[in-house]
Amino acid sequence: MWFSRRRSARVALMLLAALLAGCAGAPAASSLPDPPAPAGEPAGRMTEGRAALRPPAVEAVGADRVWVGGDGFILGSADGGATWREQWRGDGQVRELRFLDARTGWALTDQGVMAAADGETWAVVGDQALADLFVLDAATLYGIAPEGLVVSGDGGRTWAVIPGTQGTVAACFAGRTAGWVTDGRTARRTRDGGAAWTELAGLPTRQRAAESEARTPAAAPAPAPVPAPSIPPTREEVRERILRELNDNRTTLEQHLNFLAGRADRDDEVPWLAADLDADGSDEYVLALEVQDNNPWGTGAALFVLYRQGDAWQVDYSEPMAPEVEGELMAPHLHAAADLTGSGRPQIVWFRREMIATGPQPHFVFVTAWEPGRFSHLPGTMALSNARVSLDGSDVVLTGISRSNSYLPVSERTDRYRYVDGEFRLVDRRFTEQPEDGYARLWDGLVAESVGRVEDALTAYREAMDPDRPAHSGVIRRYNSPPRVLTDEETARFAPALRAFARFRLGALLLAEGRKEEALEALAAGSPYAGLLEAAMAAGDRPAACQAAADWAAVNPAFLDALNLGVGTDPWTADILCGHIDIDDRGPWEYMQSN
Numbered sequence: 001m002w003f004s005r006r007r008s009a010r011v012a013l014m015l016l017a018a019l020l021a022g023c024a025g026a027p028a029a030s031s032l033p034d035p036p037a038p039a040g041e042p043a044g045r046m047t048e049g050r051a052a053l054r055p056p057a058v059e060a061v062g063a064d065r066v067w068v069g070g071d072g073f074i075l076g077s078a079d080g081g082a083t084w085r086e087q088w089r090g091d092g093q094v095r096e097l098r099f100l101d102a103r104t105g106w107a108l109t110d111q112g113v114m115a116a117a118d119g120e121t122w123a124v125v126g127d128q129a130l131a132d133l134f135v136l137d138a139a140t141l142y143g144i145a146p147e148g149l150v151v152s153g154d155g156g157r158t159w160a161v162i163p164g165t166q167g168t169v170a171a172c173f174a175g176r177t178a179g180w181v182t183d184g185r186t187a188r189r190t191r192d193g194g195a196a197w198t199e200l201a202g203l204p205t206r207q208r209a210a211e212s213e214a215r216t217p218a219a220a221p222a223p224a225p226v227p228a229p230s231i232p233p234t235r236e237e238v239r240e241r242i243l244r245e246l247n248d249n250r251t252t253l254e255q256h257l258n259f260l261a262g263r264a265d266r267d268d269e270v271p272w273l274a275a276d277l278d279a280d281g282s283d284e285y286v287l288a289l290e291v292q293d294n295n296p297w298g299t300g301a302a303l304f305v306l307y308r309q310g311d312a313w314q315v316d317y318s319e320p321m322a323p324e325v326e327g328e329l330m331a332p333h334l335h336a337a338a339d340l341t342g343s344g345r346p347q348i349v350w351f352r353r354e355m356i357a358t359g360p361q362p363h364f365v366f367v368t369a370w371e372p373g374r375f376s377h378l379p380g381t382m383a384l385s386n387a388r389v390s391l392d393g394s395d396v397v398l399t400g401i402s403r404s405n406s407y408l409p410v411s412e413r414t415d416r417y418r419y420v421d422g423e424f425r426l427v428d429r430r431f432t433e434q435p436e437d438g439y440a441r442l443w444d445g446l447v448a449e450s451v452g453r454v455e456d457a458l459t460a461y462r463e464a465m466d467p468d469r470p471a472h473s474g475v476i477r478r479y480n481s482p483p484r485v486l487t488d489e490e491t492a493r494f495a496p497a498l499r500a501f502a503r504f505r506l507g508a509l510l511l512a513e514g515r516k517e518e519a520l521e522a523l524a525a526g527s528p529y530a531g532l533l534e535a536a537m538a539a540g541d542r543p544a545a546c547q548a549a550a551d552w553a554a555v556n557p558a559f560l561d562a563l564n565l566g567v568g569t570d571p572w573t574a575d576i577l578c579g580h581i582d583i584d585d586r587g588p589w590e591y592m593q594s595n
Contacts, residue, residue: 059097059105065119069094069107074122088114088122098135106141106156108133113143113156126152128159134173142179144168149181151194153360154477162194163265191299195330195353196290234292235302239315242287242304246313253285261287268335268389275337275346277370282308284370288332288350293320301332301352305370318368318375329364330355340367340394341419347378349396351389360385360401362585365417367396367424380424382417383585394418399432402583409440409473413447427451438464438471438495439566442502446580449509457509464502471495472566490565497562500529501577504536504549508578512542529559546578553577 057069066077067087074088074097092111099105099119107114112127128150130143141152149165152158165171167183179190181197188197233241245256261271273286285306293300303318320326329352337346347369354362365382368375387400395418401411408431416428429447434440445460463469471494476484486494503522510519523533535548553559553574564571572581 057094057097057107059099061099061102065099065102067097067099067105069097074107076120085120087116087120096133098133100135100138104138106133106135108143115156125156126159128152128156134171136173142171142173144171149194157483164188164197165194193330193355195355232290232292232299235317235319238289238291238302238304239317242306242315243313246306257285257287261289264333266333269333269351270335273334273337273348275348277305277337277346277348278372279345286334286337286348286370288334290331293326294323300326301329303332303348303350303368303370303375305375307372309372314372316370316373316375318377321377328355329353335365335389336391338391338394340391340396340424341369341378342394343369345369349389349391351387363387363389363398363400365389365396365398367419378419378424379422380417380419381586382415382424384413384415385585392416395427396424402585408443408583409435409437410443411477428453435473436469437473438466438469438498438502440473441469442498442505443580445502445505447583449505450580454509454513458506461502461506461509465499465506467499471498476566486565493562494565496528497559498566500527500532500559501563501572503527504532504577507533507536508542508545508549511536511540511545516540529556531556532559542578549577550574 058067060066064078064080066081068075068084071093072090073086074094075084076087077084088107092109094107094109096108097105098108103117103119105116105119107116107122108130110129112124113130113133114122115125116122128143128145130145130150132144134142136142139153139155141156143150143152143159145159145161147161147166149162149168149171150159151162152160165181168181169184171179171181173179179194180200181188181190187200189200190197242260245260246253248256251259257272264271274283275286276282277284277286287304287306289302289304291300291302292298300320302320305316307314307316332350332352335349335351337348339346340349341347347367349365349367351363351365354364362383362385365387367378367380369378370376382396382398384398384400385402387398390397390399395416397414397416399412399414401413410431410433412432414428414430414432415426417424418427419425420427428451431440431444431447434444441460442464445457445464448454448460449457472486472491474486474491476486503525507519507523510516510522520537523537525533527533532549532552535552536545539545539548551574560572560574567581
């Protein structure tokens with residue numbers, strides 16, 4: 001479906017007339033009610049001066065549900081236009097209405113984006129200026145903004161510019177990955193959700209089209225050739241191209257590298273690297289490029305190392321990873337070369353994004369060692385969505401959000417990885433903010449405990465069970481859904497469950513640390529869920545306490561029901577009371593291996 005920012009109010013009115021005339025039982029377009037009168041002007045039929053306020057926005061779902069919007073209003077009809085009801089009145093011109101179904105819709109105004117989850121109640125969800133909007137699903141929206149094509153993965157609350165789409169005037173997406181854009185002069189296509197764009201051949205420019213029209217008699221023009229899909233070159237073809245460039249002595253090596261690599265669009269990537277990868281006293285040069293591969297998408301990625309052997313240039317390239325990996329990841333990005341293993345030789349640090357067009361996009365970081373004729377990808381999964389990559393000494397640091405943790409009190413976090421016992425492992429995890437509510441403090445304790453920061457975890461658990469601290473912020477932000485506000489009754493049920501759970505985690509951790517007297521003191525305090533604490537006390541050690549808690553929760557579902565009032569998606573279950581809900585990003589191939 002195409003959407004364009006060059007629609008006119010006149011066209012919308014024509015569509016409205018046709019729509020209402022064609023709906024079963026609908027009146028003629030002339031029976032559309034007047035928009036609400038501005039403050040100070042009596043309501044009733046429109047005056048001649050207000051005739052220009054006729055609605056420029058219209059949308060329908062089926063033959064009955066119709067919406068119109070205009071200067072400061074949205075009206076809805078449930079009977080094909082026979083009767084109308086005012087749904088919203090306020091400041092701003094409603095320029096476009098888009099509905100996914102009879103309940104889920106969005107309105108573009110000059111104040112931002114509004115949304116309705118029930119087909120009737122409208123609220124502002126974002127302030128992104130948009131000229132047009134396309135709805136893919138309840139969370140995934142594309143829009144045309146002054147800065148280019150933008151995408152939202154949370155129903156319009158936040159937006160991200162898709163690189164390389166500046167000047168877009170019309171666009172079309174056929175699903176999450178395949179799309180086309182035009183700036184009025186050229187058209188481009190993406191097959192990976194906007195990570196890379198290919199200009200379509202065979203499209204005449206405006207000037208060439210005018211010249212052709214002037215020379216050609218009035219007759220049906222010959223159809224333009226259909227461009228073939230853009231497939232990147234193979235590894236061997238890239239290698240040959242690199243060697244041709246390097247053997248061209250008319251430009252400098254740096255110019256060759258810049259030409260081969262293209263530009264780096266992020267502040268945590270570089271177009272190419274120079275480093276002494278094999279510790280022979282001379283630098284090698286590294287490129288990371290998209291290549292043709294044998295997977296459903298036909299594309300993959302490879303590292304290319306350029307080095308001198310005597311007077312001749314040599315080029316090594318990395319072989320494909322597993323097909324299921326190559327089929328899910330997009331173009332590669334170089335970050336740095338550094339010795340992260342203590343081997344005395346730097347390794348190549350690079351990353352690729354998962355092929356997801358909307359929402360949080362997992363970034364997978366790889367560390368690869370090279371010696372002439374051989375690449376070695378070091379083991380260990382390092383992944384975080386929308387991540388910024390950095391190095392701190394021998395640590396790889398990722399700052400971003402997890403696609404799995406949009407239900408947490410704080411979504412942004414920093415994960416730190418280190419090479420330990422032959423693989424990269426998570427050694428620290430911290431949220432970037434520390435809200436004061438009890439559920440946020442609980443999660444600070446959970447992630448601190450998971451990486452061995454015992455004292456930080458104990459402090460956070462004590463803060464989470466403090467009765468003088470608010471138990472919850474009151475708002476749950478969920479991926480693929482609008483925010484949900486907890487009712488007073490839900491908060492009253494959630495609070496004692498949260499505090500009992502925090503007290504249980506405090507006692508269980510103290511047992512694990514051999515501090516049994518402190519643990520029994522923590523677990524002895526009264527609670528509406530005293531059975532949970534008594535079960536843990538009777539166990540005596542942490543493994544037994546965890547099993548006892550799981551057994552108790554399995555036969556006392558009211559506890560988990562109350563605790564889960566405060567989460568957005570994945571619930572707490574009896575078997576993870578001594579762990580936590582999974583908040584790690586994994587590739588689809590890893591989920592398949594673990595299930």
